[in-house]
Amino acid sequence: MPGLNSPVRYFDRTNIPKDVWDVLRAHAARANVILPHAEKVSSHPEFLPDSEQLWMVYSEPGTSKIRFILSCTEGPLGTYPIFIVPTAPIVELIPELLQSPMEALCYALLNEANVRRQRVFSVFSVQPVAEAFASAWGKIAEIDCIKQPYYDAIFTMCTQCTLETSVLAVAPSEEEVIELRLAVPQDVDKISSLCQEFANTSHPFILTSEQASKEASLLIENGQVWVYEIEDAGGETDIASIVAVTRESNAVAAITKVYTPQKWGRKGRAERLVRRVCRELLKTHEQVVLYVGADNHAKKLYNRVGFQGLSEGSPPIDGVEKWLEIGFDRAEVELGHW
Template identity: 60%
Template sequence: MPGLNSTVQRFDRSTGIPKDVWTVLHADPARANIILPHAEKVFERQKFIPGITATEQVWLVNSKLGTSEIKFILSCTTGPQDKYPIFIVPTDSIADLTPALLQSSIEALCNTLLNEPNFRTRVFSVFSVEPVAEAFARTWKILTGIDREVVPYYHALFMMCTKDTLVRQHRAAPPSEDVVLEPRSAVEQDAEQIAVLCHEFAATSPPFTLSIEKAREEASLLIANKQVWVLEVQKPNAEPNIATIVAVTRKAGGVAAITKVYTPEQWRGRRCAERLVRHVSTELLEKYKQVVLYVGIDNNASKVYDRVGFRGLNDGSDGVERWLEIGFDQAEVELGHW
């Protein structure tokens, strides 16, 4: 019977996360980046302003029956603004995620989630490597009757940049001779412009849109935690403007993740994003071993990351991972935000 070949342990704020689970997360901090940094913030292993106060923080750890061999780590957590999707990190390579392993482990995880109060409507989406996300969506439909949304919320390739792959040469020419482009860390005076760009960025990522008030809240958090950079545009006799923002909100285990890159329409086609992503990546790689990001499989921005030195796209390597976010029927669930 499915589920009998695996066991699930549950952890929350009151129990803490045991050492062996932290060890597994730190063993592959790039793949675990969707779970590890937030867990460190919850347990104050890294500083975050104003701190994670939400009580709904649950982690499920799936192990092979009769062993301590961890196969999957699932998080159902809440960030500074809203609830996150279900994140699932497998410890095996995609090639080793056999149908039998997926069926047993994912069913055990889903059944454990359903023991949580009100979690039938709490699970609004799942994000993981393709086969895991697909297995979760199938199992969740069987157990709850809640179907998936027809179109995935996000289908992405996982990309990585290191000191060895970083292309330091700046190829992007200025938009014109009378315009100065200056990459820098954001400051409080940038808050309103960044809020507008966060609002516009969210509008491109339904259903996770933001009101302008929520966008202002996000901008303030990004600036307070030194998580956002801007490319400032200065024209003669004009007020400076922001042409691009880059946010880096998940850092842990020697890995930093670029989680937002946005250029407003008037500055697109001028390689502003390339200039700022290169600047940010160069800074981060002075402290971190890897910079990672997800890029939509049909997103032209992939060319920007490729020119900067991110690998995993169009290189033919077996290590390219496809990640999938599957949403569940919005009439049946309560949306969060990430």
């Protein structure tokens, strides 16, 4: 454990203090990778009772000002990456100011009895923080980072003011009967298959059939997945697209999975479902957020729905940031899943 003068504090699910909650909720959009899970495991002791749930806070030395919140936590399908949420604006996150905090967090992780060095399989944060942590961890834990990021993403958001309700880029066929709805238990097999297909596009975080079935069941049970159900002219029904919303706090909801199998693609179905889900979520939340790959053609879809900062040549927008997931040598670590 850190000494009395250390800028790093540790917390488990039972003792997160008010000042940490206040900071997380004040940065609810950026903290979406940490806040909803922390709220759930802290308020529901029965949820994953024997799992690893650890948070660390780095405060500016000599002050109580929280600069970084790190999570080393676990979900139903396995351990999560190291998530780090900074509280400073992106322009202040320069390498020379990041080295000392990231090194302190790395040493704190290595000194925590319940965290083995193999546990840290990747880090996900805004680009400068992810790069600084990966560099520090590589030196201190002596595990090389993988040069090509697992995920190079843009963090973006949609609000009531930006939600676009215009006509789809591609209108649905008049021949198909359509229902956009929350999934029900009878959908589990189809959603399981789609979850596994989606994971196969997110190497190395693939799912076995058993894991995909577990994920689908949890999504349905928790009311976290929407489906685009179609019935063709022959009377056959299928799920043409899914949208999952798995991280919700009071003010912010995150779309965390959007998938359309190839046979149903390029017909505007995902766009229509995402727009519907956003419309529903914005009835009770201030923002809907998501991450989209920097080279993902889905940026155009999300831009049409109303997510900000995704159009070519658009000026910088406050809160729209580049995030990276940087992995570590897979021969040295134990992969989790998120």
